Amino acid sequence: MRCETAFRLILSECLEEVATNHEALSSGDPAALHQTRIALTRLKAAVAFYGPMVADTEWTRLKSELKWLSAHLGATRDLDVAIGNSKGLPEEHMLQTARTDAFEALKDALQSDRYWQWFDGMWDWVGSGPWAARQDRRAAQRRAVPVSVFHARRLARWHGKLCQKSRGLQGMGKNKRHRVRLASKRLRYAIEFSEGGLPPDEYASWRTVLKHLRKGQQLLGELNDDEVRRALLESADALAQRAHERKAKHQRVHERKRKSRLLRRAADVYRKIAD
Structure with missing residues (x-):
C-alpha cells in the first residue's frame, strides 16, 4: 500500500x-x-x-x-x-x-x-x-513510498526521540513530563496505525513497546489528571476569592457612602439645634 x-x-x-x-x-x-x-x-x-x-x-x-x-x-x-x-x-x-x-x-x-x-x-x-x-x-x-518502508523508518525515529525525552523522568517538572506523555501518545497511535502495514515478524517487535507505552501513558495520565484537578480547584478558589474581595470592596464603599450621608444629615440637625 x-x-x-x-x-x-x-x-x-x-x-x-x-x-x-x-x-x-x-x-x-x-x-x-x-x-x-x-x-x-x-x-x-x-x-x-x-x-x-x-x-x-x-x-x-x-x-x-x-x-x-x-x-x-x-x-x-x-x-x-x-x-x-x-x-x-x-x-x-x-x-x-x-x-x-x-x-x-x-x-x-x-x-x-x-x-x-x-x-x-x-x-x-x-x-x-x-x-x-x-x-x-x-x-x-x-x-x-510503500507503507512498510516509510513506517519502519518513521517509527524508529519517533521511538528514538521518545527514549531521549523520557530520560530522567522522575526528576522532571510537569511541563517536560507532559511533553513525554504527548510523545508517548503519538508513538502509541503510530504503532497502532502500522499494524497490517508492516510484515508480521517486524511488527511483533513493536507489540512489546506498545504494551509498555499503554502502561506508561496510563501512569502519566493519572499524574496529569491530579495536576489538572488541582489547577481547576486553585482556579476556582482564586475566582471565589476575587468575588469575595469585590463583594467586600463594594460593601466598604456602600458603608462609606452611608456613613457620609448619615453624618451629613446629623450635621444638618445639629446646625439647626445651634440656630
Whole structure:
C-alpha cells in the first residue's frame, strides 16, 4: 500500500469517529466526548507522522481551527475527570457547576458554522488538499513510498526521540513530563496505525513497546489528571476569592457612602439645634 492511500484511510477513520459521536457529544455524553478527543488526537498524530508528505498551508489553517475545538473539548473533559475524582467531596458541586458552563460553550461550538466549515474542510483536505496535488518529483515520491518502508523508518525515529525525552523522568517538572506523555501518545497511535502495514515478524517487535507505552501513558495520565484537578480547584478558589474581595470592596464603599450621608444629615440637625 502507498503512503498516500494509508494516510487517507487513517484520517477518514478518525473523521468518521468524530461524526459518529457528534450527536451524543452534543447531548452531553461524557463517553462520546472522550471518544471524540481520542479520534482527534489520533488524527493529529497521523498528520504529524506523515508530516513530510502532507504539510501544507491548508493544514496550517485547519490545525488552527482544530486547536480552537480541542480547547473546548479539553476544558469539558478535564472537568469530567476532576468530578470523577471528587465524588462525595465538598468541591464536587463547584466542579459540576463549572462543567455545566464549559459544556454550554462546547455545545455552542459544535453547532456553529465555524465547526462545520472545519469538519467539511478536513474532508476536502484529506481527499484533494494541496499536498495531494503537488507535481514535483519529491512530493510524488513521498506519496508513492510503500507503507512498510516509510513506517519502519518513521517509527524508529519517533521511538528514538521518545527514549531521549523520557530520560530522567522522575526528576522532571510537569511541563517536560507532559511533553513525554504527548510523545508517548503519538508513538502509541503510530504503532497502532502500522499494524497490517508492516510484515508480521517486524511488527511483533513493536507489540512489546506498545504494551509498555499503554502502561506508561496510563501512569502519566493519572499524574496529569491530579495536576489538572488541582489547577481547576486553585482556579476556582482564586475566582471565589476575587468575588469575595469585590463583594467586600463594594460593601466598604456602600458603608462609606452611608456613613457620609448619615453624618451629613446629623450635621444638618445639629446646625439647626445651634440656630
